[in-house]
Amino acid sequence: MKTTLTHRFHDSIELEYQGQTLFRYVYEPKIAPVESPRPYFHPLKTLAGNEVSIFRPYDHFWHVGLSMTSANLSGENFWGGPTYVRDRGYVQLDNNGRMQHRDWQEVYCNDVVRCVEHLAWITHDGETWIDEERRIIVSEIDPAGMHWSLDLSFNLTNVAQRPLIFGSPTTEGRPAAGYGNLFWRGPRSFLHGKILAAEGAEGPEVMGKASPWLAFTGRHGGADSHPLKHHRQM
Known part of the structure; x- marks a missing residue:
């Protein structure tokens, strides 16, 4: 693969193929606490150069490209913005957590791209609830077929000393709103x-x-x- 992986320390890694950006992964985002800061991919692009992600749209400014999230983790919000509360609707609470980059265990680019990251999920009050190992792999770029693949894996370890429950607005009473975890915000043309x-x-x-x-x-x-x-x- 004719790939280049650029690491901007304390900011991001960016993958290019033949001079064209495929993704930028911002691992130390400059985002307000109410938006539940977390690493994200943006831009994400096709081999043709078309952008297939949106960053902080005006209607949901806490939506940031492609990211790992949780709308309700035992009452804590790692999604950003307000939390859906049963019988009250969406309410802005003091419960916006963050996913904080700890270190890179591996950043490799040759025949494949492989990055292994260590993160912590930290609550609004500063407690670490989850230790995470995140793997980012690009092993297939096919210019003839005009596609490429981004493989992600997330290994989560509960360090909160108590059970944690992944919920959503649906578990709080809102129908057909079971969103959370791996979240992609695509362009409006989609x-x-x-x-x-x-x-x-x-x-x-x-x-x-x-x-x-x-x-x-x-x-x-x-x-x-x-x-x-x-x-x-x-």
């Missing part, structure tokens, strides 16, 4: 795209179902392309 899952499931019927994979296909504004996003269940 509105009305197609959601696909295993066994022929598609569209709204995918909500709330387990699937070994999930794909989204959409058309980038001004370009005849159909980027896909897959999430493989581990």
Whole structure:
């Protein structure tokens, strides 16, 4: 692969293929505490150079490209912004945590790109609840097929000395809002795209179902392309 990985210390790593940025991963973001600061990928681009992520849109400024999140972890908000509270709706609480970069255990770029990061999930009050090992791997860039793959894995260890429960607005009473964990905010031109899952499931019927994979296909504004996003269940 004709790849270059640039490490800007205390800021980000950026992957380029033949001079074209594929992603920038900001691991020490300059984000307000109310937005639940966490590492994120932005921009994310196709091999054709089309950007397929959005950063801090005006309607949800805590949405930051592609990131690991949790809308409700035992009452703590690692998603950003207000928290959905049963019978009250969305309320801005003093519960916005953060995911803090600790160190890089590996940053490698040759025939594959492999980065291993150590992070801590820290609550609003400063308690560390989760230690995380995050792996970022790019092993396939196919210029003939005009696609490339980004493989992510997250190994979470509870260090809170008590059970932690991953919830969502749905577990607090809001229907069809079970969002959280790996979160991607795509460009507005992807509105009305197609959601696909295993066994022929598609569209709204995918909500709330387990699937070994999930794909989204959409058309980038001004370009005849159909980027896909897959999430493989581990």
